Amino acid sequence: MSGRPEILFPLFGALTKLEGIGPKSAQILEGVGVVKPLDVLMTLPLSGVDRHRRASIREVAAPSVATVEVTVGDHHPPRTRGRPYRVQVEDAETSFQLVFFHARGDYLQKLLPTGQKRIVSGKVEIFDGIAQIVHPDHVLPVAEAEEIPPFEPVYPLHAGITQKAMWKATRSALGLMPDLPEWIDPALKTREGWPDWADAMRNVHSPQATSDLSPHAPARERLAYDELMAHQLTLALARAATRKAKGVASHATGALSKKVLASLPYKPTGAQQRAFAEIAADLATPLRMNRLLQGDVGSGKTLVALMALLDVVEAGGQGVMMAPTEILARQHMDGLRPLADSAGVVLEILTGRDKGAARAAKLKALADGTINILVGTHAVFQKDIAFKDLRLAIIDEQHRFGVSQRMELGSKGHAVDVLVMTATPIPRSLALAQYGDMDVSVLDEKPPGRTPVQTALVSSSRLDEVVAKLRHAVAEGRQAYWVCPLVEESEVVDMTAAEERFKRLRASLGEGVVGLVHGQMPHAEKDAAMARFVAGETKVLVATTVIEVGVNVPNASIMMIEHADRFGLAQLHQLRGRVGRGAAASSCLLIYQPPLSESGRRRLEILRETEDGFRISEEDLAMRGAGDVIGTAQSGIPRFRIADLERQAGQMAVAQSDARALLNDDPKLETARGKAARTLLWLMEQDKAIRLISVG
Known part of the structure; x- marks a missing residue:
């Protein structure tokens, strides 16, 4: 694998080669990770504006965008400073005003000469009973009307880059696209009705209607699949490399x-x-x-x-x-x-x-x-x-x-x-x-003998009742966890929250009944506090989330989670899993601080409804997005630019089996489709994968 294929060079050239991108714009774009024409192509429009030609602004309901041909009437320069400059215009059915703030009269006379016809496009608003367009997005002579796309893509923007500049840059980047050999399995491509790579790129940057912006539009699905496929090919190559390392066969009769x-x-x-x-x-x-x-x-x-x-x-x-x-x-x-x-x-x-x-x-x-x-x-x-x-x-x-x-x-x-x-x-x-x-x-099945955990939501205003019930349970010989959240990621504050709760519970439940563990304690102390709880010497363990994973105390049957609204779903589910391990009926109290946000309430309600961790994780993904569910910073989940893991989840499995099948038939990627797949890896900058093939 000597280096990037020549066919891709234009996409990896300088940004300034693109129309509409000067040295200053290039610098701004580089600051947000757009450093080459390919990155401009990978920045898909977020939405679109309907700029189909209308006979009159009466055809749209204000406030919305209209594109009409008008005859320019009188100019009304402002009488005093700070007032707007108004130009009267007339379309096929009605007259309205174009309004400009801080405008230069001589410029507007040239742009909109009285008596001539112009195409204007912008948002129609009604102000004091009069229809007007403030600062039209486009004003063009009729002969140049073609320059306004009937459906204009709207790009995610960064300060200092205009939609016009993005429009020009993307058109110019589309002109650099090579026709690439196909890496997608032909049967899959036919079944899904996906376009070729270059056609898909042209489609997503020239949407014809809102439906073209959906993650399920064929062109978007295809480009998302390319990204997932490149990622899964990289993983499949890593898997093949691991498996190549000879293992030892361990045969057993069982x-x-x-x-x-x-x-x-x-x-x-x-x-x-x-x-x-x-x-x-x-x-x-x-x-x-x-x-x-x-x-x-x-x-x-x-x-x-x-x-x-x-x-x-x-x-x-x-x-x-x-x-x-x-x-x-x-x-x-x-x-x-x-x-x-x-x-x-x-x-x-x-x-x-x-x-x-x-x-x-x-x-x-x-x-x-x-x-x-x-x-x-x-x-x-x-x-x-x-x-x-x-x-x-x-x-x-x-x-x-x-x-x-x-x-x-x-x-x-x-x-x-x-x-x-x-x-x-x-x-x-x-x-x-x-x-x-x-x-x-x-x-995905629970072994027999585990009791379901009763989950309830309690407002923090009822904390005294909660503590009274806890005192009663402890008197009956039961054990409980009391989890305090991390506050603002500061361990010192977190420690104080847990220590405060510890002092209060100790005061109301008695010396020697309550233990404490948090992240700031020396290892030996933490181990000793846990050991006392495991042995049943302490009845209540106040803890930060250090107990999230794996601790098994079958006698502990109560889990209190304070400020439950601050935890993620997966974390709450893990914490709840610390109880319900013995024969005693177990309960989990989610103590929240009212008022709860809509999503906060939804999260706590899902926990009340189900103990199925996989269902909870799917809900979590739908509510929070992929990056948050696993905490992307440390998760090794790649950030995809086009693929949307929440809405295109099914494609990941297809990409995985496709990538593994391709490598199985063509381990060195030497067939025509294999070579096309190499191009895909270069296109998606999967350098790790490329090194794995070259080693192989």
């Missing part, structure tokens, strides 16, 4: 996992069995596994993870399960050890706490293979830790774990299979955008 299942009081759900079958099939191939196990709160991911680990152990290898914090690592350990014992498998934990001789003994047992499964925090990355035959790494909660750390794990074994578990249900379109290089298994 004897160990059968022992564990026999010791359980219930059967795994259909979703668990399906996910486990997908993982087992991956483990049995010599290709590296790179799979995401996506499951809602309490859908039983841990059991699926254990079955995968047991298969690897049965095949003679070792497995590691990584958690983001020591508390979570211990929790996995407590949950898994009795199950591992029932299969006769050695399970150990390694965290930063292990020191001296105890640590040395564990390291030796890992190196000689005595330990089959290791549970730990990122402490298992330290240089002195060696496994005998590490084959599977399971990572809990992806977003604390970068790709580079996944790579590092790979270096611990020869070619470790990787399974990432996340408890954050993500809408399918976003999962594909973010984890498109991975294969995805979804757990």
